[in-house]
Amino acid sequence: MSDQHLSDSIFGGQGGDDAHRRPTGGGASRPPHRRRRGPVFLLVALLVLAAALAAAGLVLKPMVESFRSGADYTAADATGKKVTVTVQEKANGTAIGEMLQQAGVIKSVKAFVAAAKDDPRSQAIQPGDYAIAQHIPAKDAVAYLADPKNRVVKRVTVPEGMRASEVYALLSKASGLPVADYQKAAKDAAALGLPASAKGNVEGYLFPSSYEFKAKSTATQQLATMVAKTKDVLTQLGVSDDKAERAIIVASIVESESRLDADRGKVARVxxxxxxxxxxxxxxxTVAYATGKRVITTTDAERAQVNGYNTYTRDGLPVGPIGNPGEASIKAAVNPTPGPWLYFVTIDPATGETVFSETKAQHDQAVLRFQAWCQAHKGQC
Incomplete structure (x- = not known):
């Protein structure tokens, strides 16, 4: 059988005789041509598509009609039930309206957009989470979101000089997350973005500042935000990653030893x-950091201990930062005040007054003034 005859046999061509269109064995004729199945399958596919579109129409029709009509709730419609909604970064009025409509807060996007245009306060709507009532008038929704007091935020202020363990406790109290979550997160140097020179130690990189963390932010996200701020300050000061650790160690000592901004650069110079x-x-x-205590003075026994932080028994800097310094102390560490001083002592811990000396004899006289203060303020040294 030629190729032409084979083609005519399968696809119903006009060429050839009956022998080319029937089995040679004299059996039953061939099944119907396959091409005839196509219209049936196409019809089924069209019916399925039509059904899907109809179902989608039933879901979307109310939303579309609501958008076009500008339908709105009245104060009497309010259910009293609140839902938490999230205004995304850079979301416009339509996007916020769609989000509120889906959450059951407003009746139509059009009503919300119109209300936002009529209320100048809408320009002050900030990204974040809000606990807002359902079925309320669009103008009330705009007013609610425009008030920053209604944002659901985890606000916390971390003071300068806090140690990492103290920061964890502070964050835990504000967020409700266990301290253990922060301790675990602190071990993931890569996730926190720590510079390689930190050798996995987050101490010193938890930048002191006021933070507003999202309600669902994790311990890792919070610590990473703080580390990023420290790295930003170092970058602005021209400190490369390989020199970051030394700068932060010095800055942490400056933070711990200085009470007055005017003295930070001098302490760094000493x-x-x-x-x-x-x-x-x-x-x-540095000795006190190793003991875990918060004290002005240390004992002879503590100063005799040999460890990575005892600068009485160790040459050079301690092995790591002794707290988390603020921007002023980091700047002082990077750019110390020029001067010949080799000694300093805070002679009045209440005011922070500090004496800087070039010689041991001068320093000894200043130490006597400090001791006199301690005698006059029992229990404070």
């Missing part, structure tokens, strides 16, 4: 001068 001499730093603040 540290650099002693390191260059070389002389041991001999700082009670």
């Amino acid at each position: 540290l650099e001068n002693r390191l260059a001499a070389p002389m041991r730093l001999q700082l009670d603040s």
Whole structure:
């Protein structure tokens, strides 16, 4: 059988005789041509598509009609039930209206957009979470979202100089997350974005500031935000990642030892001068960090301990930061005040008055003034 005859046999061509269109064995004729199934399948597909479109229409029709009509709830329609909605970053009025309509807060997007245009306060709507009542007039929804007091936020202020363990406790109280979540998150250096020079230690990189964390933010997200702020400050000061750790260690000491902004650069200079001499730093603040205490002075036994933070028994800087410094202390560490000082002592812890000295004899006289203050203020040293 030629190719032409085969083609005519299958697709119903006009060429050839009956032998080319019937089985040679004299059996039953061939089944109906396959091409005839096509219209049936197409019809079924069209029916399924039509059904899907009809179903979608039933769902979307009310929303579309509501959008076009500008239908609105009245105060009497309010259910009293609240839902939490999220206004996304850079969302416009239509996007916010669609979100509110889907949450059952407003009746139509058109009504919300119109109300927003009529209320100048709508320009002040901030991204974030809001707990808002359902079935309320569009103008009331605009007014509610425009008031920043109605945002559901986890606001917390982290003071300068706090240690990581203290920061975890503060964040936990504000967020409701367990302290253990922050301790676990602190071990993931990659997720936090810590510089390689930090060697996985988050201490020193939890930037002191006021934060507003989203209601569902994780411990990792919160700590990463703080680390990013510290890295931003270092970048602005021209500190590369490989030099970040040293800068933060010095800054953490400056934060711990300084009460007055005018003294921060001087404290940083004393540290650099002693390191260059070389002389041991001999700082009670580093000794106290190793003990976990918050004290002005330390004992002879504590100063005799050998560990990575005891600058009485260790040459150079401690092995890591002793707290989380603020921007002023980081700036002082990067750009110390020029000067010849090798010593300093805070002679009045209440006011922060500090004396800087070039010689040991001068320093000893300043220490006597500090001791006199301690005698006059029992239990405060």
